[in-house]
Amino acid sequence: MNILDMTAVSLGAAIKNKEVTVLEATEAVLAQIEAKESEYHCYVTVDREGALAAAERIQKKIDAGELTGPLAGVPVAIKDNMCTEGMLTTCSSKILGNFVPTFSSEAVLNLQKAGAVILGKTNMDEFAMGSTTETSAFGVTKNPRNPEHVPGGSSGGSAAAVAAQECFYALGSDTGGSIRQPASYCGVVGLKPTYGTVSRYGLIAYGSSLDQIGPLCKDVTDCATIMEIIATHDPKDSTSVQRDDTDFTGALVDDVKGMKIGIPRDYFGEGLDPEVKEAVLAAAKVLEAKGAIVEEFDLSLVEYAIPTYYTIAAAEASSNLERFDGIKYGYRTEEYEGLHNMYKKSRSEGFGPEVKRRIMLGSFVLSSGYYDAYYLKALRVKALIKKAFDEAFAKYDVILGPVAPTTAPKLGASLSDPIKMYLSDIYTISVNLAGLPGLSIPCGMDSKGLPIGLQMIGDCFNEKKLIRAAFAYEQARGAFGKKEDE
Numbered sequence: 318m319n320i321l322d323m324t325a326v327s328l329g330a331a332i333k334n335k336e337v338t339v340l341e342a343t344e345a346v347l348a349q350i351e352a353k354e355s356e357y358h359c360y361v362t363v364d365r366e367g368a369l370a371a372a373e374r375i376q377k378k379i380d381a382g383e384l385t386g387p388l389a390g391v392p393v394a395i396k397d398n399m400c401t402e403g404m405l406t407t408c409s410s411k412i413l414g415n416f417v418p419t420f421s422s423e424a425v426l427n428l429q430k431a432g433a434v435i436l437g438k439t440n441m442d443e444f445a446m447g448s449t450t451e452t453s454a455f456g457v458t459k460n461p462r463n464p465e466h467v468p469g470g471s472s473g474g475s476a477a478a479v480a481a482q483e484c485f486y487a488l489g490s491d492t493g494g495s496i497r498q499p500a501s502y503c504g505v506v507g508l509k510p511t512y513g514t515v516s517r518y519g520l521i522a523y524g525s526s527l528d529q530i531g532p533l534c535k536d537v538t539d540c541a542t543i544m545e546i547i548a549t550h551d552p553k554d555s556t557s558v559q560r561d562d563t564d565f566t567g568a569l570v571d572d573v574k575g576m577k578i579g580i581p582r583d584y585f586g587e588g589l590d591p592e593v594k595e596a597v598l599a600a601a602k603v604l605e606a607k608g609a610i611v612e613e614f615d616l617s618l619v620e621y622a623i624p625t626y627y628t629i630a631a632a633e634a635s636s637n638l639e640r641f642d643g644i645k646y647g648y649r650t651e652e653y654e655g656l657h658n659m660y661k662k663s664r665s666e667g668f669g670p671e672v673k674r675r676i677m678l679g680s681f682v683l684s685s686g687y688y689d690a691y692y693l694k695a696l697r698v699k700a701l702i703k704k705a706f707d708e709a710f711a712k713y714d715v716i717l718g719p720v721a722p723t724t725a726p727k728l729g730a731s732l733s734d735p736i737k738m739y740l741s742d743i744y745t746i747s748v749n750l751a752g753l754p755g756l757s758i759p760c761g762m763d764s765k766g767l768p769i770g771l772q773m774i775g776d777c778f779n780e781k782k783l784i785r786a787a788f789a790y791e792q793a794r795g796a797f798g799k800k801e802d803e
Contacts, residue, residue: 339390389432412667422519439474469499494745501720501770512752516551574608579713581616596761635679
């Protein structure tokens, strides 16, 4: 079997059994990056020398019996909004174009402790603001399934790198669907865990009450295995949760008998592409045939999710991005007159148009006279959305629906109409507003050969139910159609 065709877990097993060395795996994936990167542009930074040095170091530890985990020696890519000590971390923004952190984010440290080889940092929408990876200051990432289409966003570089075999798995972050939507568009598996399950320490914040780090990978087994490594309590993150139920691989059971699955009617109305609808409902039938109880129900407040999300996320973004002023780190304008002029010019030149748009919106909804009318109202609606999900999960184990209304749009199609781009998040953002776990798994292709993702949503801290349902579906579906190599 070709090394690049292996999943992260199967490669980890091959390394442990001395069938493949860590160096061979690293060299194979670096060669793939060299061959494909000019076409797909998945990375902002590739640390070739660092990866090869780490491969030799990790191999010695594996041989000495110091590293015995299932992913020891497996190369990984990290989204460029997670700090990595000594490696350029830009958030795909000009304003952080020269930022090299002196520390690593907790999720990255956990992977390093488990013996991961870090290949580099993946491209993303600037400061995770966007749904297509077209707002990056370093150029557009293309979808490996069809390079004329977007890979989704904001974790588009991570999803595309997995789909293009330019890494074995990757970390992404999800504020309103930024792991699940690119996973759907690129035909890979992506999981947004329950808020607080993975430490946000070292993740450069967009919307602090919504952001969550999670895996993008080839299959559900990889997903569960990665989650066991990155889901740890972290005293450095005040929102980190102490959990005792993180043995996610125990949920890899091909059995959904008696599992109650709800399908929200609201998710299948106007605006949903017929091919996406058909593929998602066909997947529900597969689970029903395996013994799950599938029912339709009404999930209220869906139409309020988008205005609520963009009000809260923009407010938090405007607050979080205040620190980028050209003083301590990052980009500083060359010519300025006085301190205020330096702030203004540094931020005007350093931020892209989408980030500026959201900072302005956030500053507006937090301003005197509008705070009550918009921001507080959005927080109240957020609480109502959580309540609607609580009522649904009193009846159902898993909620099933599409990830996005359509398959991946063509490059340039969304940027010309930001509202259309915002609307593409309609099925994913409620999960972040309610702090729930959500998983995307490929469930078919449309007539253009683009992947369709199936979204599974669980109650808080119920990732295991999602993993079980997704694994059972994956076993019935079989291998997902790979793009033919040219």
